[in-house]
Amino acid sequence: MRALLLGPWLRAARGLPRAPGSGHRHRGHGGHRPQGPLRKVSVEVLDHLEHLALVDFRDAEGVERLQKAIQFADQLHEVNTNGVEPMDSVLEDRCLYLREDDVTEGNCTKELLENAREKVEEYFVAPPGNIPLPKLEERETFLQGSQ
Amino acid sequence: SQSSSLCKTTPSTAKSPRKIVFVGLEIHAQISSNSKLFSGSQVQFAAPPNSLVSFFDASLPGTLPVLNRRCVEAAVMTGLALNCSINKKSLFDRKHYFYADLPAGYQITQQRVPIAVNGSLSYSLCIDNKMSQMVTKTVRIKQIQLEQDSGKSLHDDTRSQTLVDLNRAGVGLMEVVMEPDMCCGEEAAAAVRELQLILQTLGSSQAVMAEGQLRVDANVSVHHPGEPYGVRTEVKNINSMRFLAKAIDYEIQRQIEELENGGTILNETRAFDSKLGCTVPMRDKEGQQDYRFMPEPNLPPLILYDAKSLPANMNHQQVINIDWIHERLPDLPSVKRKKLVEQYGILPEHSFTLLNEDGLAEFFESVVKQTQMKPKKVIGWILKDLLSYLKQHSLTVKESPVSSFLLADLLNLLEKKEISSTAAKQVLAELWKGEGKTPLEIVKEQKLELLQDQKELEQICQAVIDGHENEVMAIKAGNPKVLNKLIGLVQKKTQGRSNPVLVKQLLEKKLSG
Numbered sequence: 313m314r315a316l317l318l319g320p321w322l323r324a325a326r327g328l329p330r331a332p333g334s335g336h337r338h339r340g341h342g343g344h345r346p347q348g349p350l351r352k353v354s355v356e357v358l359d360h361l362e363h364l365a366l367v368d369f370r371d372a373e374g375v376e377r378l379q380k381a382i383q384f385a386d387q388l389h390e391v392n393t394n395g396v397e398p399m400d401s402v403l404e405d406r407c408l409y410l411r412e413d414d415v416t417e418g419n420c421t422k423e424l425l426e427n428a429r430e431k432v433e434e435y436f437v438a439p440p441g442n443i444p445l446p447k448l449e450e451r452e453t454f455l456q457g458s459q
Numbered sequence: 460s461q462s463s464s465l466c467k468t469t470p471s472t473a474k475s476p477r478k479i480v481f482v483g484l485e486i487h488a489q490i491s492s493n494s495k496l497f498s499g500s501q502v503q504f505a506a507p508p509n510s511l512v513s514f515f516d517a518s519l520p521g522t523l524p525v526l527n528r529r530c531v532e533a534a535v536m537t538g539l540a541l542n543c544s545i546n547k548k549s550l551f552d553r554k555h556y557f558y559a560d561l562p563a564g565y566q567i568t569q570q571r572v573p574i575a576v577n578g579s580l581s582y583s584l585c586i587d588n589k590m591s592q593m594v595t596k597t598v599r600i601k602q603i604q605l606e607q608d609s610g611k612s613l614h615d616d617t618r619s620q621t622l623v624d625l626n627r628a629g630v631g632l633m634e635v636v637m638e639p640d641m642c643c644g645e646e647a648a649a650a651v652r653e654l655q656l657i658l659q660t661l662g663s664s665q666a667v668m669a670e671g672q673l674r675v676d677a678n679v680s681v682h683h684p685g686e687p688y689g690v691r692t693e694v695k696n697i698n699s700m701r702f703l704a705k706a707i708d709y710e711i712q713r714q715i716e717e718l719e720n721g722g723t724i725l726n727e728t729r730a731f732d733s734k735l736g737c738t739v740p741m742r743d744k745e746g747q748q749d750y751r752f753m754p755e756p757n758l759p760p761l762i763l764y765d766a767k768s769l770p771a772n773m774n775h776q777q778v779i780n781i782d783w784i785h786e787r788l789p790d791l792p793s794v795k796r797k798k799l800v801e802q803y804g805i806l807p808e809h810s811f812t813l814l815n816e817d818g819l820a821e822f823f824e825s826v827v828k829q830t831q832m833k834p835k836k837v838i839g840w841i842l843k844d845l846l847s848y849l850k851q852h853s854l855t856v857k858e859s860p861v862s863s864f865l866l867a868d869l870l871n872l873l874e875k876k877e878i879s880s881t882a883a884k885q886v887l888a889e890l891w892k893g894e895g896k897t898p899l900e901i902v903k904e905q906k907l908e909l910l911q912d913q914k915e916l917e918q919i920c921q922a923v924i925d926g927h928e929n930e931v932m933a934i935k936a937g938n939p940k941v942l943n944k945l946i947g948l949v950q951k952k953t954q955g956r957s958n959p960v961l962v963k964q965l966l967e968k969k970l971s972g
Binding site for chain 2 (some may be wrong): 326329360364366385400401403404405406407408409410411412413414415416417418419420421424425427433434435437439440
């Protein structure tokens with residue numbers, strides 16, 4: 313397990329401009345770093361995100377929450393990662409367990425279908441294909457009127 | 460020495476300049492295993508819907524993937540057979556997209572570091588559709604990766620709904636990516652056929668296209684020499700070997716015509732419509748997909764070992780040794796063909812046909828063992844007579860009413876000159892009926908034995924000569940081909956029971972006097 317010492321790396325931070333007067337904010341255990349500028353996210357990017365993740369940002373507050381989340385995550389850029397291998401997970405140096413090729417599961421159709429809102433003869437029922445999200449111009453969402 | 464094939468350029472005509480065609484393939488082969496890639500539910504074609512589904516396959520919360528050792532071994536075997544470098548450390552990733560038959564909303568695959576890379580596959584083609592001339596080509600294998608199969612969707616258009624069966628969800632797949640070294644449907648089909656034979660020989664996949672165990676997507680692009688590479692389209696929904704070449708050739712032609720008419724090619728996904736014989740754009744795949752790849756957090760890297768790196772104190776069951784697998788690889792089709800040619804003196808083309816038909820090579824070898832006839836002669840009977848009959852009646856070698864024992868028996872009669880080859884064909888036709896008679900019994904029944912009495916044969920020859928003065932004169936005047944007519948007449952008189960070689964000798968002797 314790698315021990316990650318943030319201190320020395322943070323001091324050698326790559327130039328992210330520190331907004332004057334943004335001060336300190338306390339957010340639980342993470343809030344000692346000064347925040348960067350609040351970045352605006354374009355309508356196209358928001359639309360793309362809504363398609364990819366099937367979320368609906370719904371209103372100005374939702375969008376602002378997203379932008380603040382991005383700003384918070386941007387703190388990661390302050391860490392100098394030159395010459396450091398990216399880590400996938402804290403378990404990445406564990407042994408990957410290999411299972412024997414035996415049939416040990418399945419045969420629980422009834423149980424699985426109990427969760428289904430609709431079923432037809434032991435098949436799950438879904439709407440046909442992927443319902444395409446209407447194009448931005450056609451939607452009645454908040455994004456339509458936003459900048 | 461190996462040379463990767465240069466794509467043929469299409470012929471240039473007055474109307475259209477030459478074009479260079481690139482065809483690459485993404486082939487998904489279902490791994491032949493008892494259970495799925497990351498769960499213990501059974502792998503089986505055709506079972507009651509959603510009966511072979513575990514909680515993990517249905518993506519219920521709280522479930523985790525557990526890697527099946529057999530699937531890893533299958534991928535290593537395949538990588539080695541395709542001359543790949545096996546990555547001793549490979550990683551798993553999530554590929555996200557939404558579809559009803561993908562309950563988790565992502566597929567576990569190997570996008571960053573797959574299990575095998577940089578291999579090659581050699582395959583052969585007949586030039587000009589004749590089996591007489593074969594040329595060997597090579598296609599580079601970019602990589603092989605382990606990934607999950609998705610479930611199956613049945614579209615019910617009348618009720619505007621999709622029925623989902625997750626039996627196939629989570630079955631292990633090997634995706635084999637072939638670089639665009641091919642230039643037409645024929646080459647692609649030949650490469651896929653060879654891959655299919657290799658997979659079946661290894662046992663890593665049964666690779667039956669009809670059961671969806673082998674699926675091929677083709678990437679096709681066309682451009683003028685000297686100009687930048689053309690836009691690529693992906694062709695999906697190719698369900699059989701027959702349609703593979705057709706679909707690719709159609710798409711090549713479509714792109715060429717589109718460019719000639721001044722149009723542009725869209726980077727899109729198209730489906731092959733087998734009824735219409737053309738490719739059509741696929742509705743759900745508009746625009747570039749953004750799969751938001753991320754490392755699979757529930758699976759640490761897959762580590763493989765070889766003889767040198769084998770860890771000393773690890774449970775055997777947890778260790779996969781690449782060298783151990785390498786030593787146990789069976790003879791690949793290319794090696795088997797070479798051995799057949801060397802051992803039996805048959806032509807390379809013959810070895811291809813033998814291996815192309817399930818069980819035919821074994822049948823041939825079995826006949827050779829049981830007969831004195833030379834393998835070079837036996838092969839003709841196997842490839843022409845036996846195989847054509849099987850094809851006509853859509854039978855596999857295993858279903859043949861004529862066993863290798865019976866055929867060998869028949870060929871022995873022929874070899875001992877007890878019957879003529881014409882008679883042998885007659886006996887064979889009778890054997891097809893599968894009535895349980897031996898060749899000898901049929902010969903006796905139909906009175907097909909060759910005339911052993913030389914004197915009687917000479918008399919018949921003389922009679923024919925006497926009765927056909929015109930023909931005799933023609934032969935003596937220097938037209939030897941007319942002799943065949945006389946031979947035919949003798950055959951007729953003897954009801955096929957004369958040896959044509961002997962008859963020819965006798966006639967020539969008599970006429971030269």
